[in-house]
Amino acid sequence: MMANWHDLFFKLAFGDTARAAELLALALAKQDSPLLPVGPLRISKAPFVNPELADLYSDLLFEAPSAAAPLLIYILFEHKSTPKHFTLLQLYRYMGEIWALWVEKKAAILPRIIPIIVYQGSEAWNRPLSFHEYFAPSREYSAIGPELHPLFLDIAGIPDERRKRLSPNTRAALAALQHAFSSTPEDLMAALEPLRHHDATSDFLIGLLH
Numbered sequence: 001m002m003a004n005w006h007d008l009f010f011k012l013a014f015g016d017t018a019r020a021a022e023l024l025a026l027a028l029a030k031q032d033s034p035l036l037p038v039g040p041l042r043i044s045k046a047p048f049v050n051p052e053l054a055d056l057y058s059d060l061l062f063e064a065p066s067a068a069a070p071l072l073i074y075i076l077f078e079h080k081s082t083p084k085h086f087t088l089l090q091l092y093r094y095m096g097e098i099w100a101l102w103v104e105k106k107a108a109i110l111p112r113i114i115p116i117i118v119y120q121g122s123e124a125w126n127r128p129l130s131f132h133e134y135f136a137p138s139r140e141y142s143a144i145g146p147e148l149h150p151l152f153l154d155i156a157g158i159p160d161e162r163r164k165r166l167s168p169n170t171r172a173a174l175a176a177l178q179h180a181f182s183s184t185p186e187d188l189m190a191a192l193e194p195l196r197h198h199d200a201t202s203d204f205l206i207g208l209l210h
Contacts, residue, residue, distance in 0.1 A: 006120065006180060008081040009207040012059060013173035015039045020062055022170045024075055026158060027116045027151040039065035044074065061098075066112070073112040074098060078150075080119050081180070083127045088148050089116045090132070115150040120177040125154060169204070176208055 008108055012019050021041050041062040060077040095113050102110050119125050128134055131148045135141070155178045163171055179187035 003079070005207065006081040007059070007079060007176070009173075010077075010118070010120075010177065011072065012204050012207040013169075013176075014060060014077065015043065016169075017043065018167070019170045019173065020060065020075070020077070022166055023077065023117070023118065023153070024114075024116070026162070026166075027118070027153040029162065038073065038075070041075065071107075071109060071111040073114060076113055076115045078115065078116060078117050079179075080121065082121050083119075083123060085127050086134075087117060088128055088131055088150065091117075091150060092131070092146070092148055115148070117150050117152045119152070119154045120156075120180065121158075122181050155192050173204075 012024055017040070017138070023040070024038070041064050044061040045065045059079045062075040063072045066073045076091065076094060076172075077122055077190060078087060078094075080087060084090075091188060095115065099110050117129075129150065131146050132142070155174050158174065163174070182188065
């Protein structure tokens with residue numbers, strides 16, 4: 001079962017591969033990352049997650065070919081509406097599940113995974129964005145892993161000029177997520193913006209209303 005309607009709406013809005021590609025581009029631009037050689041996205045259908053852990057992983061996983069790697073790469077979106085201290089550990093476990101399945105298939109090379117945290121909350125994110133932050137400082141162990149540096153996209157921090165270049169439904173979905181916790185008339189109108197777009201799917205709109 002989905003954790004809440006914020007998660008469900010995120011999946012409905014960005015389960016569309018075109019919108020997911022725009023979200024990936026936003027995350028890369030926010031981190032000043034170079035453009036990655038990522039091909040067209042497709043939703044991953046592989047059962048990577050142990051059924052006993054399935055409720056922990058309610059967000060989106062995509063596959064894409066890469067000109068720079070011999071295998072597929074995976075784009076893993078982890079959506080958060082409030083800051084969570086062990087978000088990176090959750091990502092690490094999910095990534096381990098993916099790689100473990102490749103090992104079971106006798107793969108000699110593992111696929112790369114691009115982990116992305118998409119944050120919609122109004123509270124400033126002050127939780128770890130590097131695995132080293134989980135451990136006590138140590139000069140002796142500083143060069144030893146594990147390490148993980150996910151891309152981080154705070155929806156509220158997307159510049160207006162960048163938003164204007166997005167497709168209407170992607171722009172609307174981001175506005176809905178950003179203003180979901182507000183009760184002011186102006187923010188409620190912004191959250192309901194997807195209703196103005198005739199090409200929005202019915203499940204997208206039902207998720208928004210909930």
